[in-house]
Amino acid sequence: MSVTFRIPTALRPYTEGLATVQVDGETAGAALTSLTAAYPTLARHLRTETGELRSFVNVYLNDEDIRALGRESTPLRQGDTLTIVPSIAGGAS
Amino acid sequence: MLTARIGNTPLVRLRRVTEGLAPRVQVWAKLESFNPGGSVKDRAAFAIIRDAETSGRLRPGMRLLDSSSGNTGIAYGMIAAARGLHLTLCLPANANVERKKILRAYGVEIVETDPLEGSDGAIRQARAMAAATPERYLYLDQYSNPCNWMAHLHSTAPEIWRDTQGAVTHWVAGLGTTGTFVGTTRGLKGYNPDIHCVAVQPDAPFHGLEGLKFLETSIIPPIWDPSVADAHMAAPTEASITMMRRLAREEGLLAGVSSGAAVWAALKLAAGLEQGVVVTLLPDSGERYLSESHLWP
Numbered sequence: 001m002s003v004t005f006r007i008p009t010a011l012r013p014y015t016e017g018l019a020t021v022q023v024d025g026e027t028a029g030a031a032l033t034s035l036t037a038a039y040p041t042l043a044r045h046l047r048t049e050t051g052e053l054r055s056f057v058n059v060y061l062n063d064e065d066i067r068a069l070g071r072e073s074t075p076l077r078q079g080d081t082l083t084i085v086p087s088i089a090g091g092a093s
Numbered sequence: 094m095l096t097a098r099i100g101n102t103p104l105v106r107l108r109r110v111t112e113g114l115a116p117r118v119q120v121w122a123k124l125e126s127f128n129p130g131g132s133v134k135d136r137a138a139f140a141i142i143r144d145a146e147t148s149g150r151l152r153p154g155m156r157l158l159d160s161s162s163g164n165t166g167i168a169y170g171m172i173a174a175a176r177g178l179h180l181t182l183c184l185p186a187n188a189n190v191e192r193k194k195i196l197r198a199y200g201v202e203i204v205e206t207d208p209l210e211g212s213d214g215a216i217r218q219a220r221a222m223a224a225a226t227p228e229r230y231l232y233l234d235q236y237s238n239p240c241n242w243m244a245h246l247h248s249t250a251p252e253i254w255r256d257t258q259g260a261v262t263h264w265v266a267g268l269g270t271t272g273t274f275v276g277t278t279r280g281l282k283g284y285n286p287d288i289h290c291v292a293v294q295p296d297a298p299f300h301g302l303e304g305l306k307f308l309e310t311s312i313i314p315p316i317w318d319p320s321v322a323d324a325h326m327a328a329p330t331e332a333s334i335t336m337m338r339r340l341a342r343e344e345g346l347l348a349g350v351s352s353g354a355a356v357w358a359a360l361k362l363a364a365g366l367e368q369g370v371v372v373t374l375l376p377d378s379g380e381r382y383l384s385e386s387h388l389w390p
Contacts (some may be wrong), residue, residue, distance in 0.1 A: 008209040008265045010298040013310060018207075045299045048331075055387035056301025056330055085187055085208050087387060088162065 029072025111303020117368035138168035160215035170199030242276035
C-alpha cells in the first residue's frame with residue numbers, strides 16, 4: 001500500500017530536494033526500507049551499521065511515535081503519513 | 094542582583110575520561126550550567142538585552158522577540174522576567190518538554206514552529222513576525238547580534254586566560270550561533286595568537302546534537318567568521334552521547350549532549366598531543382534532557 005513520508009529539511013539533500021516521498025510498505029519498517037532503497041544515501045542517516053533505527057531518529061505515524069506503537073512492525077494503512085523528526089530535542093509533544 | 098552572577102563559571106580538570114593521554118597533556122572543562130539560567134546562553138542574552146535597553150531601541154510597550162532552540166530563550170526569559178520585560182520566542186515544536194515548561198514558568202510567550210524545519214524554521218518565523226509588526230517587536234536576533242560574540246570576548250575568554258594562568262594552548266568549542274566560539278577565540282588570540290582554536294560541528298546535517306549546527310546546509314549566522322578557526326572537527330551524534338554519559342559516570346558531570354560533543358572533540362585533539370592545556374566548554378546541564386529516553390535510557 002502507498003504511504004507518504006514527510007522529509008525534514010536536513011534530509012532533503014538526499015531526496016533530491018523533495019519534502020514528501022510516496023513509498024509502498026505494509027509496515028513502518030518496510031516503508032523505511034522502501035524509502036532508503038529509493039534514496040540509498042539516506043540510509044546511513046537513519047539506521048546504524050547494524051540496521052537499527054538510530055536512537056535520535058523519531059518516526060511518527062500520523063501523530064504517534066512508532067516506538068510507542070509496534071516500532072518497525074507497526075502496520076500501515078493506505079494513505080498513512082510517516083514523518084521523520086530528529087529528537088532535537090525530545091520529539092513532538 | 095541576579096545578572097551579576099552570570100559568568101565566572103568554574104573551570105575543572107577532567108581526570109578520568111582523559112586516561113591514556115600523554116602525562117603532560119591536561120584537559121579542562123568550563124561548566125556553563127553554573128550560570129543562573131543554567132547555560133552558557135546567559136552571557137549572550139544578558140549582553141543583548143542590556144544593549145537593547147541602553148541603545149533606546151526597546152520602546153515602551155514593545156516585546157522582545159527571538160528564535161531559539163531552547164537555552165537562549167530560557168536565558169532571555171529569566172532576564173526579561175527580572176526586568177519586567179516581555180518576551181515572545183519562536184521555538185521548534187520538537188523542543189523538549191523541560192524547555193517548554195521552564196519558558197512558560199518565566200512567562201515567555203511561545204510560538205511553536207515546524208519541527209521538520211529545525212532551528213532555521215524558527216529563525217524564519219521570527220524574521221517574518223519582526224518584519225510584519227516592527228512596532229510591536231524588538232527582534233534581538235542572536236545569530237546576527239554582535240553583542241552575542243562580544244559577550245564571550247569580554248567574559249569567557251578572560252576567565253579562561255585567568256583560570257589557566259595563561260597556560261591554555263588549545264581551545265575547543267561547538268558551533269551553534271557561533272557566538273561562543275567566535276568571541277572566545279578572538280579574546281584568546283588577543284592574549285596569545287598561538288592558541289590553537291578548534292570549532293566543532295555535527296558530522297551530518299541530520300543529527301541529534303541539540304544546540305549545534307551543521308553550517309554547510311543551515312542559515313549561516315551573520316556573526317560567523319570562518320577565519321577565526323584554526324581547524325574544524327565533526328562530532329558524530331552517537332559518540333557524543335556516549336561521551337555525555339561517561340562525563341556523568343566517570344567525572345560526576347551531568348551535562349548536555351553538546352557537552353558530550355565538545356569533550357569528544359577535545360579528547361580526540363588531546364590524544365594527538367605530547368603536551369598542552371586543552372580547554373573546552375560544557376554549554377548546559379544534563380538535567381535539561383532527562384525526558385529524552387534515547388539519551389538516558
